[in-house]
Amino acid sequence: MNRKLTLILAATLMGGAYASPVRAVEMSEKEKAMTNPYPNDFGPDTLPADLLKTYPANVQTGYAKLIGAKGGCAQCHSAARPLNSRFVEPEGGLDEAKQNAWVAKLKIDQPELFKDGSVWQIETKVWSRYVKRMMNKPGCNLQKADGKAIYEFLSYDSVKRKTGANAAAWAVHRKGLVEQLKTKDPKRFAELQEAKDL
């Protein structure tokens, strides 16, 4: 009896040992991105419809591609990341000189926009570089035309929502997001602060 019991127990344990290996939880790129959040990720991932209506048609197309294109941005992060970003690409189209002139004018008109890098990072061609960098990520299936449309939206939107008359509202919004990160993930906050990436 004892022997039988021992055998049954041993078999059960061996079976359990064989069946027990637990695979680590597999994270999608999107989930992975959220394990290292930016303040941007705590904001909304869509724009209000009435604001969007005021944008030119080509810019609205870019927005649609940003939030919807399969094999695009949403593979790795939600649209909240670019929509709540501190990046502002100066007006002036693709002309760097015109962008620089716009920045020079802004420095006179709204000097406060250059004081807090965690709210505004005003930089020539910043969205152009970022969109291209993301498009170069393996597995990104965005075509050049899609990328261009997304870029046009992000650069237009960055000026529209973050500067001029909307600058104060943007500052409140952005500072609130930074504060949220500081409260919810102080370690990550400190990390980004040290890396000057807030």
Add this chain to the structure above:
Amino acid sequence: MSYRKAFIVSNALMLAAFVWAFAKDFYAPWRPYQAKYYQMAADVMEKQAAVEKDPTKASNLMAEARKMRHSPMEIKQIIAVDLGRFDRCVTCHVGMDEYTNTTLKNDFTENPYKAHPKVDTALIKAHPFSKFGCTSCHSGQGLATQVEPAHGWVKHWEKPMLKGVTIQGSCVKCHDNFETLKGAEVAAAGKKLFNRHGCQGCHAINGRGGVTSVDLGDIADKPFERISGYNFMRVRIDGKELANEHHDSHWNIQNWILAHLVNDPVEVTPNDPFAHLNSEPISPSGMPDFTKEISRAEADAIVAYLSGMTKEEVIPYRYHVAAAPVKEPALSAVAHGKFVYAKYGCQGCHGLDAKQGRRRFNGSSNAQKPYDEKMSETERYEQMNIGAEPTLPDLMGTYTHEELVKKIEAGVPASDATRWSLKGPMPMVYMPAWRGKISKQELDDLATWLLSIAKKDDSGF
């Protein structure tokens, strides 16, 4: 059995053991070699005596020949005290025993009778046998007196005799200046190749280099317990499998290193990418496939260089020869950046001159098909196997100088990089953080060069 009978039987057994021991010694395999050497050497002396016109010299030669012919059979050994070597190689290689063959020269052409082929060179003059023994350069098992064990071609002897150019690895052990040393040209070429192909980007040597993979500063001491026999069985050298014999002359560290250069390393160390045997999938070797980049001769040179990477052998400091400090060339920022890229082994992952990112198993690449659960394991393996490190010119235009510097300083942990299959293994290689390892000037120049090779932007925005 009575005590008396037991006593008689045990005496008989003891006698038999003695007889067996004497017989074994009498028929020791080194004896015929030594005997034949004495005969051959005596024959030569007698011939010389026969043609010698000076009767005194002829008589002396004949006396020498007689003495040689009747020399006692003995185990001969060199005791190299400083190096802790007790080498009995000269028991068979009598022509290299300075007590038997005082000139250390002879005309014999076959082993083990011939003299050391380089006896007249500066190399041997600088390394007298009495001081260095044999195995400090040749490796092998100095105390053994049978052919296979003495050459180290037996189980559990992990440092068999070095063959061919690999012996130059021994120069590396003491000569820090081996890169400019006459006679160590192959090992020097090996080091150049090691650095040229970016091995140091992942493999540090004594702490200098990347941390992605093992430090090779003691690779020559790597115990076989750390190499699975099954992995040796996958090795192909010159298209042939190694003999399936554990720890024999083929299963040695030289062939293990060579295996990584003349085979695709994922074949040598396949691991368990589909978690058939483990609870987690484990990526095959992260080492790139160098078979199309490195020739067999070049691979041998790298093996020779790495064969000198030992810490097990305690070599007195006075045996070490220091190298003169190497001055870095004075170059423009762009040229210096390219130099820095090669110096730190970036090409190990991002390819020679950054032209093409190398394989990153289960990393993502644009050449891959989208992941599909329905794919067979073979198809999935193929896709994972074409995962790649970034091809830098494609990306560089999307960074500013400052961003690039930051990126290189911070590195990219493996967990942050994209994977083709989320169910597949974590890639073995990752971008290490170079902060603190690379000077500010080097970093700036590297970023300058990288930005200079950015692909022309044709995106239209």
